[in-house]
Amino acid sequence: MSLFNTTTTTTSESNDSASPSSPPLVLSPPSSSPQPQLPSFNSKEDVMLFFKYYDHKTGILPYVFRMHLTVSANLKSIQEQIKKKMKFPPGTDLLFFEEVKITQITPLVNCDISLEQLAHEQLLDGDIYVFQQNAIFTQQYVHKMGGHAVIKEPYGNCGVGVYTITNQKELDDFCKHHIIMKNL
Amino acid sequence: LQTPHHYEKFIIQSLVGHASWTNNKSIDDATNDYYHVGTIANENSQIFAYDLRMDATANKDGFLPVSINERRARKPLIDDLSKLDNDSASSWDMLGTNLSIKLDKNVWDTESVRLLLVDNNNFDDLGLSIDDLIDGYIQTVLSIVAIDKMCTFLLDENNKFKFDLYKQLSSDDVLFKELKF
Numbered sequence: 001m002s003l004f005n006t007t008t009t010t011t012s013e014s015n016d017s018a019s020p021s022s023p024p025l026v027l028s029p030p031s032s033s034p035q036p037q038l039p040s041f042n043s044k045e046d047v048m049l050f051f052k053y054y055d056h057k058t059g060i061l062p063y064v065f066r067m068h069l070t071v072s073a074n075l076k077s078i079q080e081q082i083k084k085k086m087k088f089p090p091g092t093d094l095l096f097f098e099e100v101k102i103t104q105i106t107p108l109v110n111c112d113i114s115l116e117q118l119a120h121e122q123l124l125d126g127d128i129y130v131f132q133q134n135a136i137f138t139q140q141y142v143h144k145m146g147g148h149a150v151i152k153e154p155y156g157n158c159g160v161g162v163y164t165i166t167n168q169k170e171l172d173d174f175c176k177h178h179i180i181m182k183n184l
Numbered sequence: 185l186q187t188p189h190h191y192e193k194f195i196i197q198s199l200v201g202h203a204s205w206t207n208n209k210s211i212d213d214a215t216n217d218y219y220h221v222g223t224i225a226n227e228n229s230q231i232f233a234y235d236l237r238m239d240a241t242a243n244k245d246g247f248l249p250v251s252i253n254e255r256r257a258r259k260p261l262i263d264d265l266s267k268l269d270n271d272s273a274s275s276w277d278m279l280g281t282n283l284s285i286k287l288d289k290n291v292w293d294t295e296s297v298r299l300l301l302v303d304n305n306n307f308d309d310l311g312l313s314i315d316d317l318i319d320g321y322i323q324t325v326l327s328i329v330a331i332d333k334m335c336t337f338l339l340d341e342n343n344k345f346k347f348d349l350y351k352q353l354s355s356d357d358v359l360f361k362e363l364k365f
Contacts, residue, residue, distance in 0.1 A: 141196045148199040154191050154359050159282030164199060166265050166275040 047071050047115065048125045052099070053086065054132040061130075071123055075111040082131065093134035093175075098127065105130065134175070142171055193356045201279065204263040220279075222261050224311045230260035234300060234310065235281045238317075238324045247325045252317070254300035254310060255281040 041048075046068055053063040065085070069078065079094050088094075096108040100120050108118055108129075116123050142149045142165055151174065153161035165171050199205075203219040222231030234256040241250050259277040262268075268275060285293045300306040338346050351360050 145196070145198055148201055148205060150197050150199050152195040152197070154193070154195065154356065159276075159280055159284055160286050162280070162282075164275040164279045166199065166201065166205065167268060170275060 041068065045070055045072075047123055047127075049115075050126065050128045051082065052128060052130045054130050056132050069115065071116045072114045074114055075108060075118070079111065088133065093139050094131050095134050097130045099130055139171060139175060147171075191356055191358050193354075193359075199279070201275075202261050202263050202265075205265060220261055221311065223256060223309050228260075232256040232259075233261050233279055233281065236310075236312070236320055238320045240321065240324045240328065242328065247328070249321055249324075252302045252320075254302075254306070255283055256298050256300055257281050258295075258298065 047070075048066055048068050050064060050066050052061045054060075055062055063086070067078070067081070075096050079096075082088075082094065083092055096111075097105045098108055098118075098120050100106055106120055110118065119127065142151075147165070147167070149165045151163045151165060163170075163174050165174060198217070200218045200220055205219070220231075220233040222233055225231050234254050236252065236254045238252050239250040240247050242248070257278050257280060261278050265275075281298070283294045283296065283298055285295060287293055300310065338350060340346055345363075347360075347364055350363070354360065
């Protein structure tokens with residue numbers, strides 16, 4: 001039964017049919033404006049996922065929300081929705097993880113494939129994804145430098161911890177590898 | 185890229201590459217870039233990126249040059265980066281001049297074949313003049329002075345390290361904890 005389509009009764013009608021000892025039943029008159037409704041949900045094509053935002057600076061999960069998505073959506077498109085929702089600055093890069101269980105967090109590095117393909121075993125309603133801002137913002141800085149840069153770790157020396165970036169592939173390889181290593 | 189890291193931040197600096205690598209830059213920006221002149225071209229018209237290391241020492245009488253050596257990259261410097269777009273190629277091979285190779289944890293080897301000496305065999309290939317060497321020596325001395333001043337700046341009147349100041353300058357908690365403990 002829909003709460004929003006319940007037949008309503010005016011105050012006077014309710015009082016007429018009620019016994020003198022009964023308290024008056026007061027109902028609101030029907031509104032002429034459209035009533036709010038939950039978005040339509042296709043159980044085969046849509047999925048409802050929970051997203052947790054991990055703040056890497058404080059080490060806490062300050063924000064949790066749900067999203068209704070199509071199973072064909074990919075992380076690249078979801079990232080844009082989340083950035084808008086969270087009011088992150090343009091150019092912010094997000095890292096995604098699937099919370100398989102509380103002690104098992106799996107990095108999700110392929111942003112181009114569908115959620116269905118990306119899922120650990122099977123994509124289910126209520127799956128939990130965790131995301132955080134990419135703490136190093138490497139891509140933004142490298143792009144500012146025209147796509148060419150040298151990236152060094154503190155104490156990087158002897159060719160270890162020093163990376164030359166001259167194209168998008170090298171930048172992607174760097175980010176993917178370091179994101180995984182940092183978060184495992 | 186197979187090296188784990190655990191610091192929170194990276195140092196990102198501009199790349200010194202080939203003169204034709206002006207990717208996504210305006211002409212004004214690109215003209216301010218440094219680029220590798222490289223070695224004198226070999227018989228295959230290939231040039232190699234190399235660096236020159238000049239060591240200097242100092243005593244109460246001032247600075248003195250000690251030694252010079254150079255190292256070249258593994259592969260020749262190419263002018264067209266699109267040739268790198270395959271899985272086997274890496275710009276590091278063209279630009280990385282470090283001779284050390286990490287074989288395993290705490291196990292290193294040295295590719296001494298890429299070491300260039302200031303002798304009759306190698307020096308002519310570098311295309312350097314005495315003016316370049318003087319320029320390198322002046323830069324070395326100025327760098328030593330700058331580093332020395334910075335170190336002094338990070339010490340208080342009791343010669344204790346100013347951890348609070350350093351934390352403001354470098355907000356990498358992991359690095360900071362390593363220094364403090």
